[in-house]
Amino acid sequence: MTATPPEVSFVLPCLNEAETLAGCLREIDECIARQGWSAEVIVADNGSSDGSREIARRCGARVVEVAERGYGSALRAGFLAARGRLLVMGDADLSYDFRESVALVELLRGGCELAMGTRLRGRIEPGAMPWKHRWLGNPVLSWIGRRLHGVRVSDFHCGLRALSRDAFLRMRTSTTGMEFASELVVRAALLRMRIGEAPVTLRKDGRSRPPHLRSFRDGWRHLRYLLCMAPRFTLVLPGLVLMALGAAAAAPTWRGTFWVGGVGFDIGTLVAGSLALVVGYQWVTAAIAVRLFAHTSAFGPPSERLQRAFGFFRLELGLAAGALCVLLGAVLIAARLLEWRAGGYGRLDPSESARAMVAAATLIALGAQTVFASFVYSMYGLQQEIERGGGA
Ligand SMILES: Nc1nc2c(ncn2[C@@H]2O[C@H](COP(=O)(O)OP(=O)(O)OP(=O)(O)O)[C@@H](O)[C@H]2O)c(=O)[nH]1
Numbered sequence: 001m002t003a004t005p006p007e008v009s010f011v012l013p014c015l016n017e018a019e020t021l022a023g024c025l026r027e028i029d030e031c032i033a034r035q036g037w038s039a040e041v042i043v044a045d046n047g048s049s050d051g052s053r054e055i056a057r058r059c060g061a062r063v064v065e066v067a068e069r070g071y072g073s074a075l076r077a078g079f080l081a082a083r084g085r086l087l088v089m090g091d092a093d094l095s096y097d098f099r100e101s102v103a104l105v106e107l108l109r110g111g112c113e114l115a116m117g118t119r120l121r122g123r124i125e126p127g128a129m130p131w132k133h134r135w136l137g138n139p140v141l142s143w144i145g146r147r148l149h150g151v152r153v154s155d156f157h158c159g160l161r162a163l164s165r166d167a168f169l170r171m172r173t174s175t176t177g178m179e180f181a182s183e184l185v186v187r188a189a190l191l192r193m194r195i196g197e198a199p200v201t202l203r204k205d206g207r208s209r210p211p212h213l214r215s216f217r218d219g220w221r222h223l224r225y226l227l228c229m230a231p232r233f234t235l236v237l238p239g240l241v242l243m244a245l246g247a248a249a250a251a252p253t254w255r256g257t258f259w260v261g262g263v264g265f266d267i268g269t270l271v272a273g274s275l276a277l278v279v280g281y282q283w284v285t286a287a288i289a290v291r292l293f294a295h296t297s298a299f300g301p302p303s304e305r306l307q308r309a310f311g312f313f314r315l316e317l318g319l320a321a322g323a324l325c326v327l328l329g330a331v332l333i334a335a336r337l338l339e340w341r342a343g344g345y346g347r348l349d350p351s352e353s354a355r356a357m358v359a360a361a362t363l364i365a366l367g368a369q370t371v372f373a374s375f376v377y378s379m380y381g382l383q384q385e386i387e388r389g390g391g392a
C-alpha cells in the first residue's frame with residue numbers, strides 16, 4: 001500500500017454483476033490513465049455469488065465485503081474504506097460511462113462538495129430507462145425533492161456522481177437501500193453544501209438478468225425519505241393550515257349557531273374545528289421539537305429564526321402560558337357547573353351545555369400540550385448549555 005493516498009477513489013456497488021463488472025473496471029482504468037489521476041478502485045459487494053468479487057480482484061480493484069444488505073450499505077462501506085479525497089460512485093452494470101466522471105471531478109476541484117450526474121438533462125439511450133421511470137418516477141420524485149429541500153438537482157437518482165470524502169463524513173448517512181441516492185442530496189442540502197451538476201449518458205445496461213431496483217418498493221422508499229426529512233412541509237405547514245381552519249370553524253360557533261346565508265353551523269362544526277385546532281397545534285409543537293433535537297444527525301442546524309425565537313423562550317413562560325389555558329378551560333367548566341346548580345341540577349340541553357364543554361376541553365388540551373412542549377424545548381436548552389460547556 002502506498003503511503004500517499006490517491007486523490008480519487010472510484011466506488012462501485014456490486015451485487016452479482018459478473019457479466020458487466022470487468023467492462024466497467026476497464027473503462028475506469030482507461031479514464032484514470034487518460035487523466036493521469038492518482039486513483040484507486042473499490043468494489044463494494046454484499047453477497048455476490050456469481051464470481052463478481054474474483055473478477056474485481058483479477059482486474060486490480062480492492063473488494064470491500066459488506067455484511068449488511070442493500071445498495072446504501074454497500075456504498076457507505078465503500079466510501080468509508082476509500083482513501084481518496086474525492087469519491088466517484090457509479091453502477092457496475094455498464095449503464096454509465098465512467099469516462100464522463102471527469103466533469104464531476106472537475107466540479108469538485110472547483111469547490112463543489114457534491115457533483116451530481118444528470119441523465120434527464122444529459123442523454124438517455126433508447127431502451128436504457130423504462131418509460132415509467134423516465135416520465136413518472138424520476139422527474140416526479142426529483143420535483144418533489146426540489147420543492148421539499150430547496151435544491152437545484154434535476155435528477156435525484158442518477159447513479160453516477162462524485163463527492164468529497166470530507167462531505168460524506170459530515171453527512172452521517174443512515175439509509176441502507178436505494179433511497180441512499182436521495183439521502184446524499186438531502187443531507188447535502190440540509191448542510192448547505194455546494195452542489196453541482198453535469199450531464200451524463202445513460203446506456204442500456206449490459207446484463208441479461210433483471211435489475212435489482214424494484215420500481216414501486218424503491219420509489220416509495222425514496223418518497224418516504226424525502227417526506228420524513230422535511231418536517232416543515234409534513235408537519236409545520238399542514239399543522240398551521242389545520243389550526244387556521246379549526247379556529248375559523250370554532251370561533252363563530254362556540255357561543256351559538258352561526259348562519260351563512262340559510263345554512264346554520266352549530267355544535268358539530270365546533271367539535272370538528274376544535275379537534276383540528278388541537279391536532280394542528282400538536283403537529284407544529286412536535287415539528288419544532290424535531291427541528292431542535294435532530295440537528296446533529298438528521299436535519300442540520302435549526303433555522304436562525306427558530307434559534308432566535310428560543311433566545312426568548314423560558315420554561316417558566318411556557319408553563320405559565322399552558323397553565324393559563326388550562327385555568328381558562330377550568331373556569332369555563334366551573335361557570336357551567338354553577339349555572340347547572342342554580343337550575344337545580346336538571347336535565348341539560350346538550351346542544352347548549354356541550355358548547356362550553358368543547359371550548360373548555362380545547363383550551364385544556366392546548367394548555368396541556370404547551371406545558372408538555374415547554375419541557376421538551378427546555379431539554380434542548382439544557383443540551384445547548386452542556387455543549388457550550390456550561391454543564392461541566
Ligand atoms: N452491493 C450491492 N450492490 C447493489 C445492491 N443493489 C444494487 N446494487 C448495485 O447497484 C447498482 C445499481 O443497481 P440496479 O439494479 O442497476 O438499479 P438501477 O440502476 O437503479 O435501476 P435500473 O435503472 O432499473 O437498472 C448496480 O451496480 C448493482 O449491482 C445491493 O444490495 N448491494
Ligand SMILES: [Mg+2]
Binds near residue numbers: 093205211
Ligand atoms: Mg442499473
